[in-house]
Amino acid sequence: MSRIGVFVCHCGTNIAGTVDVEAVADAARQMPNVAYAGTNKYMCSAQGQDYIVDIIKEHNLDRVVIASCSPRMHERLFRKVLAEKTDLNPYLLEVANIREQCSWVHKDKQIGTPKAINLVAMAVAKADCDTQLFTHEIPVTKRALIIGGGIAGIQAALDIADAGFPVTIVERKTTIGGKMPMLDKTFPTLDCSACISTPKMSECEAHPLIEIKTLSEVEKVEGYIGNFDVTIREKAKYIDYDKCTGCGMCETKCPQKKIPSEFNQGMSTRTAVYKPFPQAVPSKPTIDADHCRMLTEGKCGVCAKVCPTGAIDYQDVDRVTTERYGAIVLATGYELIDWTRLYGEYGGGRYADVISGLQFERLVNASGPTEGHILRPSDGTEPKTMVIVKCVGSRDPHKGVPYCSRACCMYGAKHAHQFMDKVPGGKCFVFYMDVRTPGKNYDEFYMNTLHEGARYIRGRISKITRRSDGKLVCLGEDTLSGNVVEVDADMVVLETAMVPPEGAKKLAQTVNTQLGPEGFFTEAHPKLRPVETNTGGLYLAGTAQGPKDIPDTVAQAGAAAAKVIGLLCKQSIESNPMVAHVDDSKCSGCGACVDICPYSAVTLVEKTLRENSRKVTRTVAQVNEGLCQGCGACTVACRPGASDLLGFNDEGIMREVEAYATR
Amino acid sequence: MPRDNEQTGEFTPKILAFCCNWCTYAGADLAGLNRMNYPADVKVLRVPCSGRVNPQYVLKALQSGCDGVLVCGCHPGDCHYSTGNYYAKRRMMIFKRMVEFAGLSPERFQIRWISGSEAGKFRDTVVEVSEQIRALGPMENDAPSRAAIDAVAGTVASPEADEELFAAAKEAI
Ligand SMILES: Cc1cc2nc3c(=O)[nH]c(=O)nc-3n(C[C@H](O)[C@H](O)[C@H](O)COP(=O)(O)OP(=O)(O)OC[C@H]3O[C@@H](n4cnc5c(N)ncnc54)[C@H](O)[C@@H]3O)c2cc1C
Numbered sequence: 034m035s036r037i038g039v040f041v042c043h044c045g046t047n048i049a050g051t052v053d054v055e056a057v058a059d060a061a062r063q064m065p066n067v068a069y070a071g072t073n074k075y076m077c078s079a080q081g082q083d084y085i086v087d088i089i090k091e092h093n094l095d096r097v098v099i100a101s102c103s104p105r106m107h108e109r110l111f112r113k114v115l116a117e118k119t120d121l122n123p124y125l126l127e128v129a130n131i132r133e134q135c136s137w138v139h140k141d142k143q144i145g146t147p148k149a150i151n152l153v154a155m156a157v158a159k160a161d162c163d164t165q166l167f168t169h170e171i172p173v174t175k176r177a178l179i180i181g182g183g184i185a186g187i188q189a190a191l192d193i194a195d196a197g198f199p200v201t202i203v204e205r206k207t208t209i210g211g212k213m214p215m216l217d218k219t220f221p222t223l224d225c226s227a228c229i230s231t232p233k234m235s236e237c238e239a240h241p242l243i244e245i246k247t248l249s250e251v252e253k254v255e256g257y258i259g260n261f262d263v264t265i266r267e268k269a270k271y272i273d274y275d276k277c278t279g280c281g282m283c284e285t286k287c288p289q290k291k292i293p294s295e296f297n298q299g300m301s302t303r304t305a306v307y308k309p310f311p312q313a314v315p316s317k318p319t320i321d322a323d324h325c326r327m328l329t330e331g332k333c334g335v336c337a338k339v340c341p342t343g344a345i346d347y348q349d350v351d352r353v354t355t356e357r358y359g360a361i362v363l364a365t366g367y368e369l370i371d372w373t374r375l376y377g378e379y380g381g382g383r384y385a386d387v388i389s390g391l392q393f394e395r396l397v398n399a400s401g402p403t404e405g406h407i408l409r410p411s412d413g414t415e416p417k418t419m420v421i422v423k424c425v426g427s428r429d430p431h432k433g434v435p436y437c438s439r440a441c442c443m444y445g446a447k448h449a450h451q452f453m454d455k456v457p458g459g460k461c462f463v464f465y466m467d468v469r470t471p472g473k474n475y476d477e478f479y480m481n482t483l484h485e486g487a488r489y490i491r492g493r494i495s496k497i498t499r500r501s502d503g504k505l506v507c508l509g510e511d512t513l514s515g516n517v518v519e520v521d522a523d524m525v526v527l528e529t530a531m532v533p534p535e536g537a538k539k540l541a542q543t544v545n546t547q548l549g550p551e552g553f554f555t556e557a558h559p560k561l562r563p564v565e566t567n568t569g570g571l572y573l574a575g576t577a578q579g580p581k582d583i584p585d586t587v588a589q590a591g592a593a594a595a596k597v598i599g600l601l602c603k604q605s606i607e608s609n610p611m612v613a614h615v616d617d618s619k620c621s622g623c624g625a626c627v628d629i630c631p632y633s634a635v636t637l638v639e640k641t642l643r644e645n646s647r648k649v650t651r652t653v654a655q656v657n658e659g660l661c662q663g664c665g666a667c668t669v670a671c672r673p674g675a676s677d678l679l680g681f682n683d684e685g686i687m688r689e690v691e692a693y694a695t696r
Numbered sequence: 697m698p699r700d701n702e703q704t705g706e707f708t709p710k711i712l713a714f715c716c717n718w719c720t721y722a723g724a725d726l727a728g729l730n731r732m733n734y735p736a737d738v739k740v741l742r743v744p745c746s747g748r749v750n751p752q753y754v755l756k757a758l759q760s761g762c763d764g765v766l767v768c769g770c771h772p773g774d775c776h777y778s779t780g781n782y783y784a785k786r787r788m789m790i791f792k793r794m795v796e797f798a799g800l801s802p803e804r805f806q807i808r809w810i811s812g813s814e815a816g817k818f819r820d821t822v823v824e825v826s827e828q829i830r831a832l833g834p835m836e837n838d839a840p841s842r843a844a845i846d847a848v849a850g851t852v853a854s855p856e857a858d859e860e861l862f863a864a865a866k867e868a869i
């Protein structure tokens with residue numbers, strides 16, 4: 034018979050306000066195997082922990098039930114208390130969630146108390162079936178993988194490499210940098226975006242511990258924290274980077290010159306062999322196989338003729354490698370919503386002078402297609418009246434996305450400022466739903482834009498039409514005055530929503546983690562574990578986790594790097610002991626568990642067993658404890674009931690069910 | 697525990713919800729964090745994954761006093777334990793068809809997908825299922841459902857018969 038101690042927490046008034054904790058303790062004392070029950074104001078505090086430890090010793094308890102907040106909150110802490118301060122195995126513990134799932138969702142003690150008693154009875158029943166579990170040591174591979182080479186990935190890579198650990202950046206485009214080098218100036222300080230981001234890119238390229246794989250994607254991830262086996266496909270670049278010096282001769286001679294430049298958002302052209310922009314990293318060109326005449330039609334070959342080092346290789350193929358990493362950071366960033374598909378009322382992309390915010394960034398940029406002069410794409414004239422529309426796609430659950438993209442209020446103000454700065458006498462109208470400027474010096478920046486003369490009009494634009502004289506007639510409503518507003522604009526800038534990058538869903542499945550409803554990666558806890566995921570060894574940085582601006586992106590990247598460094602510093606980590614276990618004597622060797630396991634953690638092996646005092650050799654299932662993640666799927670597939678899940682064993686769950694059903 | 701509310705004489709059902717640790721359990725915690733209000737009829741039993749829920753548990757619950765059972769997990773495709781658990785989830789769906797085929801009121805055993813961020817959906821599900829079971833009344837008065845569970849429990853106890861039933865149910869879908 035076990036001796037269970039039940040510890041009921043008041044959590045101040047958080048629990049005690051709607052649950053009669055003393056009554057719960059009284060009821061617990063009547064439950065089978067309960068040797069002690071008591072309450073404490075804050076069970077998680079140092080004093081509460083001491084109370085638990087003292088009572089365990091005094092009453093010679095061999096199992097513990099803590100009725101408190103969610104086990105997702107403090108189960109780890111209480112396990113640690115048992116491990117460090119008592120002789121009890123830390124897995125002889127159950128947590129009854131009487132806060133998040135009881136006191137916080139019920140109005141009074143009449144309802145809360147009986148429910149809490151039920152939850153404690155279930156935990157007590159399960160605790161009785163708990164067994165001692167033991168962890169073992171898993172070695173840690175001291176290398177990190179960063180997926181996505183935007184400013185988030187770059188910052189995380191630099192921080193980890195500076196701490197002395199090798200890093201690989203996998204970037205699917207031809208250069209690292211992401212969106213930041215495309216931006217002109219950054220709010221609120223208006224420092225030049227390329228001037229602060231491209232040095233970081235070069236630093237990555239020069240860093241002895243950083244390896245950059247561009248045009249690359251992660252195809253497969255196997256293994257677990259400390260030991261991820263990652264398969265990376267590096268697409269053919271048709272240029273041997275060991276020979277290429279980056280002289281750029283090929284680019285000047287390539288006859289395919291009319292390809293829209295992605296970097297300049299389609300507002301200029303590039304060649305088929307190209308570097309997207311001069312400071313791109315790696316600082317070597319790539320051949321765009323879809324547009325290269327040699328690769329599509331088999332004739333041309335100019336670049337191979339002009340290359341002084343013979344680096345061009347039209348026979349180049351994809352390289353697929355598999356390597357082991359201890360930790361992975363997801364820094365895959367964002368994309369902008371395709372407004373042309375969704376907003377026919379804004380012309381759906383038919384009007385050349387209705388452009389996106391990112392296009393505007395390129396237009397004002399000195400290295401952009403107009404050398405920094407704000408000129409209309411349609412006729413190259415300077416617009417005198419500009420309309421900015423915020424929240425295009427954002428906060429629009431019907432057409433776009435329900436959430437706020439967070440950076441647009443600020444860069445919208447930045448665009449208004451830049452326009453008025455560059456176009457003397459220019460008029461700027463900003464149509465907005467709200468102005469959200471939380472952040473250091475952010476509201477001051479917005480106020481300044483207002484003082485400079487930007488006209489902010491609260492309301493959405495309902496329609497944009499183009500008049501024969503080229504003017505864009507913007508029709509909207511000023512919801513503050515209730516008046517209909519019509520503005521004849523020369524150019525319209527749409528500040529569009531940030532959405533998850535293409536392939537995020539597939540990547541989530543590959544690395545085995547979750548996406549939120551909006552499609553960004555989910556953090557382990559929105560407040561307390563913002564850069565971790567629920568998958569051990571997998572971290573988040575930047576807009577991959579949700580829309581944010583550069584300061585927040587960089588801060589989060591640093592935080593993710595700190596977590597990675599913390600992991601890579603360790604020689605080994607403790608395994609999760611809550612894994613499947615096969616009872617050889619019951620196993621029939623059918624292999625049902627092998628087929629169902631999502632992690633290929635179960636294999637059939639020949640084992641010599643002692644049965645009825647005879648030695649027999651049979652095929653039985655064996656679980657690799659390093660690979661098993663403890664989902665328990667195999668236990669349900671197993672007909673003879675040979676496979677069970679430690680920590681959530683069949684008997685324990687059955688007893689828990691019974692405790693509730695029969696109470 | 698009294699089955700009826702002492703003051704009103706109203707029937708308070710006993711509903712057991714198996715919730716996966718990563719999604720629905722987290723969603724339920726979030727509902728608490730947001731101080732949402734819902735009936736106390738549903739008690740949550742935490743499992744690592746909805747794939748851990750053995751049909752035996754469901755039968756046990758309905759045989760020994762519960763009026764309804766909910767199995768909740770992550771949306772298919774978003775499972776913390778990767779796509780492999782499609783199979784486990786499919787098995788649970790087949791099992792549901794099987795007990796319904798045997799005569800269980802469908803409301804008494806439901807499978808719902810609720811993610812860790814869907815606190816509102818968790819609350820709504822609890823409210824909805826609790827209302828449905830209240831309308832149905834206690835399991836002990838529902839003879840066809842009871843007979844269905846007993847019949848299925850009888851077959852599940854023998855692996856061969858279970859296998860056959862599973863095959864038949866799969867066939868039926
Ligand atoms: C018009 C505009 C103006 C802005 N102005 C400002 C400003 O003034 N100040 C400010 O603070 N913020 C500004 N922002 C926001 C800023 O752009 C972001 O905060 C920042 O760029 C986010 O960096 P990131 O690294 O998270 O994402 P990204 O820059 O998007 O980088 C992600 C990288 O990951 C790569 N990637 C994606 N998927 C994969 C995959 N599966 N495998 C490999 N690689 C992958 C992408 O190719 C990309 O290189 C602005 C945004 C816009 C749209």
Ligand code: SF4
Pocket residue numbers: 612613629630631632633634635656660661662663664665666667668678
């Ligand atoms: S518990 Fe899940 S991960 Fe572990 S062996 Fe079984 S099916 Fe595989």
Ligand code: SF4
Pocket residue numbers: 615619620621622623624625626627653654667670671672673674675676
């Ligand atoms: S399913 Fe059960 S009996 Fe079949 S191989 Fe796996 S553990 Fe053995």
